[in-house]
Amino acid sequence: MSTLVDRLYEHRARHPDSLALALVLVLHDREETFTVGDFVARAECYANQLRVRGIGRGDLVILVIGHGEALVFSFWGALLLGAVPSIFPFLSDRLDPEHYYRNVRQLVERSEARAIIVGDAQREALEHALAGLPVPLIDAGELATITPPTDSMSEITPAAAPDDTAFLQHSSGSTGLQKGVMLSHRAVLNQIEAYSGAIGLRADDVVVSWLPLYHDMGLIAGFVMPLTAGVPLVLMSPFHWVRDPQILLHAIHRYRGTLCWLPNFAYNFLATRVRDSQIEGLDLSSWRAAINCSEPVAAASHRQFVQRFAPYGFQEAALSVCYAMAENTFAVTQTRLPGPPRIDRIDARMLRAAHRAVPASQDGAALEVVSCGQAIDGCEVRVVLPDGTDAPERQIGEIAIRSNSMLSGYYRQPELTAQSLRDGWYFTGDLGYLAGGELFVTGRRKDLIIVGGKNIYPQDIETIVNEISGVHPGRVAAFGVANERLGTEDIAVVAEVETSDPDRLGEIERQIRTFVAQRLDVTVRYVRLTGLRWLVKTSSGKVSRSATREKFLADFCQFVQQ
Amino acid sequence: METKRDMKEQLATFIKTELMRNPDYPLQNDEPLITGGLVDSFSLVELALFIEEQFGVHFDDVELTAQNMNTIDQIVGNIEAKL
Secondary structure: OOOHHHHHHHHHHHOOOOEEEEEEEOOOOEEEEEEHHHHHHHHHHHHHHHHHOOOOOOOEEEEEOOOOHHHHHHHHHHHHOOOEEEEOOOOOOOOOHHHHHHHHHHHHHHHOOOEEEEOHHHHHHHHHHOOOOOOOEEEHHHHOOOOOOOOOHHHHOOOOOOOOEEEEEEOOOOHHHHOEEEEEHHHHHHHHHHHHHHHOOOOOOOEEEOOOOOOHHHHHHHHHHHHHHOOOEEEOOHHHHHHOOHHHHHHHHHHOOOEEEEOHHHHHHHHHHOOHHHOOOOOOOOOOEEEEOOOOOOHHHHHHHHHHHHHHOOOHHHEEEEEEOHHHOOEEEEOOOOOOOOEEEEEHHHHHHHOEOOEOOOOOOEEEEEEOOEEOOOEEEEEEOOOOOEOOOOEOEEEEEEEOOOOOEEOOOHHHHHHHEEOOEEEEEEEEEEEOOEEEEEEEOOOOEEEOOEEEOHHHHHHHHHOOOOEEEEEEEEEEEEEOOOOEEEEEEEEEEOOOOHHHHHHHHHHHHHHHHHHHOOOEEEEEEEOOOOOOEOOOOOEOHHHHHHHHHHHOOOOOOO | OOOHHHHHHHHHHHHHHHHOOOOOOOOOOOOOOOOOOOOOHHHHHHHHHHHHHHHOOOOOHHHOOOOOOOOHHHHHHHHHHHO
16 A cells, blocks of 8 residues: 555655646636646645645645645645645635634634645735734745755655555535545555546546635545646636636646536536537537536536537537445545436435435426436445435435545544444435435434535525614524526525514624625525514524425515525 | 626525525625535636626636636626636
8 A cells, every 4th residue: 555645755756757737827827737747846846845844744724825826736746745734715705804713713722734725816815814823824836946955856755655545635614624525545545546547537537626726626636646647638727717717618628637626506607608609519429428526416407518619529428427435535436437317306305205315207297306326346335214224215314434535533522433434334414315226315303404416504695693782682594495497405594583674684684694605605595684583493492494494485585486 | 888887686596596595694795605615616607607697697617716707797807807
């Protein structure tokens, strides 16, 4: 067994001159490309500069850097040393900087980080926020200094052993900051091997990605896997892509891209936002798999995408689905390639009433559930009933997984680790069923909201809203409402207030929207302020999000876009 | 040609009904839309399409940033510069 670093060096020994990475840079409207040899040399420079600053094996290094070259090589530089890099989510236009930097400070205080690598733009604010803490800030710019290592890198590497933690991945949302997923080199390599097999990864593949690197899909599928497996990667910034989605299609055309992972909303977004005039003459026929992952998959989103881009050579057979989570490094299941994935038409009434996925009759009202495929090698999937037994075929239960690519634990939270794993099985909180050996995901046991592939815990929103003056404390519910047009969920907040004065109501609504955006970087679509006792409670007196959601949909259906 | 005030009213109505889904919201012309969490970057593209249909003014995707389009006043200023 080796490490990620060994793989990178093996690959360089064989193909030093092949393309490793093309960074699409928005600032200069150009691309910077690195051969495998260039890539390793650059990462070694960063590693050497980090080593000079006292960083070594096992040291946690937090990366607070915008998307770009410095982030890429700081991450790999740390890996080469056997240090443990952890990428902090990016500061966006909307997040309240003060709150963001306070979060960084909390993470640093809790984590015994050895250093923080910081980009130019964040340096001053971070220095201020971390005042009094004994953690050095390292300028990413300084690491870029082109001084080749004085000693041979072989004296520095291999610094890590297979069971050492390779990196920390923050599983999601703001609550996720407290949940650092520790992944060993062994787990990550097992995942890469199994997942490469599932998608038939080949040396002539080209991965194209706009995904953020602090999220499992971007970090593994769109970064670590291609670079260690020796597959060229074309990487662009998520901010750049959201503003200008056509760049993804141009990159696929120019580099003959073959693989691209996307959350479901991106299919709708690309299909509706990109204009014909922007992509005239593009050829997308090289794209062999568009892999839908990280939020519920809608068959309608796939159909819309195929219809929109078939004239540019996109093939229906390239549609594909993956079910993944940070706790398993990344993929759990994957549909067979070429696709398209199987669509199960089930009776919606039976699903609600009996929690069974019964095939719909020809004329009855059917719900389309898109297959997530089969478990990848080394991974077992069970569907478990509340009594702990395995659900029969087509019966809904909680999805549990066990694999050789699972987390070693949550960073410095042994109790949380023990709670999440039962006899080696990780209970995902997702609901689904098995049919014909394939997994179908139908919902969630937890009240998690997923917006554009990003996990949002309703309690995080409710905590923020509860602090707003005028909101009746504890009388707040946040939940997701499906938005078919966007292919994702909208966030709704219902809060009981004591005023009926229109100016006060306007002010409370304004604060709800602003505070949630500034702290969680998501937009609340629906805000409904009601009188007292509107929210639905459970028998134990707690606000029931699901029952409140039903009432909201019934009462305000004229506002809700389905 | 539309007056500035008409334009602002039309934009406010679109934002309140289509994007925020609350026609009663007291939206101000100088209120931050993006940094204030009223509109997300995806909706900004929708807003640009509305502007194109209503006023015949086209914004490139790269112009649709929080710095550029954060208030109704600012958006109308940008529209007028292009008319």
